[in-house]
Amino acid sequence: MAGVELYHGDFRKVGDKIEDGSVSLCYSDPEYAFDKLHLYESLAELCLKKLKPGGHLMVLSSTANLLNTMNACAKYLQYWSLCVLTNENGAGFGTDPNTRVEMRHKPVLWFRRSGGGDLDRFVANRVETSSPDKSLHPWQQGAVDAEYYIETLTRPGDLVLDPMMGTGTYPIAALELGRKVIGIEIDFATFETAKARLDTRLVELLI
Numbered sequence: 001m002a003g004v005e006l007y008h009g010d011f012r013k014v015g016d017k018i019e020d021g022s023v024s025l026c027y028s029d030p031e032y033a034f035d036k037l038h039l040y041e042s043l044a045e046l047c048l049k050k051l052k053p054g055g056h057l058m059v060l061s062s063t064a065n066l067l068n069t070m071n072a073c074a075k076y077l078q079y080w081s082l083c084v085l086t087n088e089n090g091a092g093f094g095t096d097p098n099t100r101v102e103m104r105h106k107p108v109l110w111f112r113r114s115g116g117g118d119l120d121r122f123v124a125n126r127v128e129t130s131s132p133d134k135s136l137h138p139w140q141q142g143a144v145d146a147e148y149y150i151e152t153l154t155r156p157g158d159l160v161l162d163p164m165m166g167t168g169t170y171p172i173a174a175l176e177l178g179r180k181v182i183g184i185e186i187d188f189a190t191f192e193t194a195k196a197r198l199d200t201r202l203v204e205l206l207i
């Protein structure tokens with residue numbers, strides 16, 4: 001697919017195929033559980049190599065694991081802002097049985113590789129989302145937030161990376177906005193779902 005590279009595998013290995021310093025924005029949604037914290041550290045380590053100077057990592061997190069996920073990313077990248085996704089339509093972001101918090105927002109951590117200078121615009125740190133379609137996977141997310149940040153932080157032709165792409169929601173958003181895309185997914189069935197979605201969308205965009 002032109003401008004689209006999809007890989008089945010573990011991003012900690014497959015990520016080596018990405019050219020160093022080539023990615024403008026990594027937008028990703030890892031698993032949030034406490035025992036998956038290592039994914040945030042590996043993601044930030046990958047971004048330190050693969051982002052352009054000044055390139056952006058925007059990564060979804062959870063309120064329960066916010067402090068740990070921020071510290072993991074801060075080992076490699078420069079903290080920029082905490083963003084939140086909200087949904088006023090009533091569909092929340094689930095409940096955390098440990099803290100008994102009913103989540104009415106989802107944090108998105110914004111980090112940058114240092115060396116890129118100032119941004120040329122103001123960027124909102126809250127995005128109102130829609131209720132995600134979960135028809136393909138229970139973890140499937142909506143695209144509104146990704147579309148906003150891809151459009152705001154990158155230009156057409158820039159490379160956007162999602163190394164834990166699930167069903168491919170964010171790579172599709174990037175493709176629709178005329179960006180180049182790299183998507184990686186470790187689970188084969190989910191990878192096949194993402195690939196089929198991207199194939200279909202690409203054909204639709206070419207017609």
Ligand SMILES: C[S@@+](CC[C@H](N)C(=O)[O-])C[C@H]1O[C@@H](n2cnc3c(N)ncnc32)[C@H](O)[C@@H]1O
Nearest residue numbers: 010011029139140141164166167169185186187
């Ligand atoms: C929360 S889901 C992403 C959902 C996605 N945003 C969507 O809308 O479908 C996280 C995904 O990361 C994948 N994943 C977990 N560890 C991975 C790894 N080491 N390398 C690549 N993918 C991984 C999981 O299989 C899962 O599909």
